[in-house]
Amino acid sequence: MKNTYFTPGPAELYPSFARHLQTAMDEQIGSISHRSQRFRDIYKFTDEQLRTLLTIPATHGIFFTGSASEVWERVVFNCVEHESFHLVNGSFSQKFHDYAQSLHKYAHVFEKPFGEGFDATDIEVPEYAELVCLTHNETSSGVQMRPADMHKLKRKYPKKLFVVDMVSSAPYPNLDFSLIDSAFFSVQKAFGMPAGLGVWIANQACLAKAERLQKYESITTGAHHTLPTLWKHYQTFETPATPNVLYIYLLGKIAEDLNRIGIDTVRKQTEEKARMLYKFLDDSSRYKPFVEAERHRSQTVVVATTKNPADTIASAKQAGMIIGSGYGSFKDSQVRIANFPAVSIDQVQLLINELKK
Template sequence: MKNTYFTPGPAELYPTFYQHLQRALDEQIGSISHRSQRFRDIYQFADEQLRVLLSIPKSHGIFFTGSASEVWERIILNCVEHESFHLVNGSFSQKFYDYANALQKHAHLQEKPFGEGFDAADIDVPEYAELVCLTHNETSSGVQMRTSEIHKLKRKYPKKLFCVDIVSSAPYPDLDFNLIDSAFFSVQKAFGMPAGLGVWISNQSCLEKAEYLLQNDALTIGAHHTLPTLWKHYKTFETPATPNVLYIYLLGKIAEDFNRIGIDTIRKQTEEKARMLYKFLETSADYEPFVKQERHRSQTVVVANTTKPSPDVIANAKAANMIVGSGYGKLKESQIRIANFPAVSIEQTELLIDQLKK
């Protein structure tokens, strides 16, 4: 019997992935030149589908990288001369902050305990911070920052560049890209693909900052995948170096599938499954939601405390062909993480809840 993966990445493959992959192999997509018209058509198609799905305006370019983690480095190098500001409440927002320090920027930090979330009213952005770095969904702890709070914060600081990590939540968040300068995600989570492709969305304001920094001989904006180089090639739907052509093709097809369903429907289904999971956790004697504030609970990665050792819970679920994620870091033995991505249906979520009840 085939497993169902409720892991937060790599995650369950989207049901149509298999047929799209077979067609790509039949058409030898993996062998075509990235300087060919065929590839330009593939890039343009993926671009068009993502624009519809995420409501991305023409002011923003859509670029492909090796991973989402790469974008941490790219955005810091291309958009920060001296100072960045980071909201940290988990392991991945911490890593974004760590990258800025590693690149020798003055990185400001506002921190909350693991499992707690941010509201705009909590946040004071330092005067000289050029880039505000936010994590919409903290994969490690199951905390989500509401997009309305992100938008509210941007309106409070309109002259600062805002970059949002949507790695484990896209396409769920309804970000207003007229306010958000940059965002990024990877495909091995809610888009239901294997790992190996990052997507970086960035606007002209970020490009202008990178071009300004490029004029400073004392600074580097990187030697690979710089924003000016990405934008130059993007104008003709090309890439500076040989990209993952196969995955760009597959991403375009899955984004098209999402658009057929409709983003509103996907969001409603995500919220319905999240309600089911949290209701179970709140009424169970064996589990409880890790995130206490309901408004901060993730809709896409549900984290639960377990009364039994979580490896036992995970092993029992695995015996029923359901693969659940373990807690992150120090909480590996006392928590489980349940991905709530489009590849998993309401019916499969019900079966998982029945299994956890046992």
């Protein structure tokens, strides 16, 4: 029996993934040179599809890395001289903060407990923080920060650079890239691909900061994939080093499929499935939404508290439905259910029916 994966990453593969993979194999995409015109055409196509899908303006470049975790390091190296500021309410926003500290930056932090979210009115950005690090969707706790609050913060602090981790939510969040300087994601979650590719979006303000930092002998912007080097090669749709050509191709094809559906429809479907899941949790005597404030509940990773998560996971698995365990210390009290575009409304309903048993 074929399983349906409701895990928060790696997740269910997008329905067209196998077809696109077969085409790539037939065309030997995995063997072409990253200095060839064929690769430049692939990069350009994927760039165009992502720009359409996420409404990315020409002021921003789109770059490829080995993972989204790599971007935590890249963006701190290239955009922070001394101080960064981090909103932390889960394990992954905490890791972003940890990366900045490990790179010897003064990493300010405003922290809330697991399950609680941030509103713009809560936040005062430290005066000398150069980079404001936001996590749209905290994968570990199922909390989302509303883009409207991110935009309000940027308007309040227009001279600071703003970066958004949207690893477990892109392409769902409707970010205004005239206000958001940088964002990043990986492909093994909402884009329905296996792990192995990160996508970093950054504007010319980030580039200018990196170019300035490179002039200081006492500061390093890194030795690999510096933003100026990425941007230089991006002008001709190339990369500094050999990239994951196969996955760049596949990402472009899946982004094209999502564009055919339309991002408004993708977002509406995501919200409809999330409503179904949260209504079930609200009505259930065995499950409870972990995030109490509805405005902070994730639309893409639904976290539920239950007494016997191992039994729930095992029962769902017998029915061919794989759901995620709670993260870290919450493993014995929670389950996590991914709500990505690869999973249909009918499949979500089947999961709900199984959980009701």
